[in-house]
Amino acid sequence: MLRAEGINAGYARLHVLYDVTFTAHDKGITVVVGPNGSGKSTLLKTFMGLSTLYSGRIYLGDEDITGMPPYRRARAGLVYLPQVDNVFVNLTVLENLRMALYAFSKYSEDRISDAMELFPELKGMLTYKAYQLSGGQRQMLALAMAIVRKPKILMVDEPTAQLAPKLAKTMLNKIYEIKNQTGVPVILVEQNAKAALEIGDKAYLLVSGRVVFEGAAQDLLEHKELGKLYLGL
Numbered sequence: 001m002l003r004a005e006g007i008n009a010g011y012a013r014l015h016v017l018y019d020v021t022f023t024a025h026d027k028g029i030t031v032v033v034g035p036n037g038s039g040k041s042t043l044l045k046t047f048m049g050l051s052t053l054y055s056g057r058i059y060l061g062d063e064d065i066t067g068m069p070p071y072r073r074a075r076a077g078l079v080y081l082p083q084v085d086n087v088f089v090n091l092t093v094l095e096n097l098r099m100a101l102y103a104f105s106k107y108s109e110d111r112i113s114d115a116m117e118l119f120p121e122l123k124g125m126l127t128y129k130a131y132q133l134s135g136g137q138r139q140m141l142a143l144a145m146a147i148v149r150k151p152k153i154l155m156v157d158e159p160t161a162q163l164a165p166k167l168a169k170t171m172l173n174k175i176y177e178i179k180n181q182t183g184v185p186v187i188l189v190e191q192n193a194k195a196a197l198e199i200g201d202k203a204y205l206l207v208s209g210r211v212v213f214e215g216a217a218q219d220l221l222e223h224k225e226l227g228k229l230y231l232g233l
């Protein structure tokens with residue numbers, strides 16, 4: 001579904017990613033792990049067109065999206081959930097969900113009620129302002145905003161950052177449940193390597209902007225050296 005070949009990218013002259021070739025699992029969860037500053041967020045931003053691409057190509061299905069501006073990638077079905085600032089805190093839950101659909105011409109309220117089936121915990125909170133939500137509920141809202149757009153591929157950057165361990169587990173379980181119920185392929189960037197690899201199908205380990213491991217998530221989880229060296233497993 002999403003494929004990238006020979007990616008070299010960064011920010012202006014700061015080179016972050018080196019020769020990254022990447023294929024997302026077409027139905028499952030592709031987990032991207034690696035130490036702080038290894039380029040995980042930059043990889044997602046590159047897929048979305050938000051970094052400086054020096055060379056390489058990116059495809060969504062059969063379409064070459066390399067030169068597309070971010071808004072067109074969003075319309076093509078690429079949904080990116082950033083690590084921080086992913087909800088409008090002064091808007092209500094319902095207004096946030098409407099904002100998520102705003103850019104889409106065939107916008108319909110039905111999408112919101114459909115999405116609420118996947119997020120029963122938000123149903124009773126539609127009139128709450130986002131700042132009134134707990135950290136965990138806010139991350140659920142951010143995820144719901146991504147889901148109402150019916151993504152072709154969903155990219156999530158560290159959804160468990162700043163959440164207590166129990167809530168982190170709930171969040172990852174929700175992503176797993178969404179993947180199973182909607183069939184949307186997910187690219188999941190996570191600090192919490194063990195928990196993420198447990199729900200993952202495929203995995204990449206990035207170190208200093210290079211791919212050090214590509215393969216089954218289970219194999220990375222069980223990899224003695226890499227797990228110990230880079231992931232604290």
Ligand SMILES: Nc1ncnc2c1ncn2[C@@H]1O[C@H](COP(=O)(O)OP(=O)(O)OP(=O)(O)O)[C@@H](O)[C@H]1O
Nearest residue numbers: 011014016034035036037038039040041042043191
């Ligand atoms: N907007 C930006 N402008 C300039 N440099 C940036 C920007 N965002 C990130 N960087 C730099 O790019 C490098 C990779 O950062 P990136 O955020 O991709 O790492 P990461 O693997 O997501 O780390 P973390 O686990 O801390 O989220 C770092 O050296 C970082 O300082």
Ligand SMILES: [Mg+2]
Nearest residue numbers: 040041042083
């Ligand atoms: Mg990051």
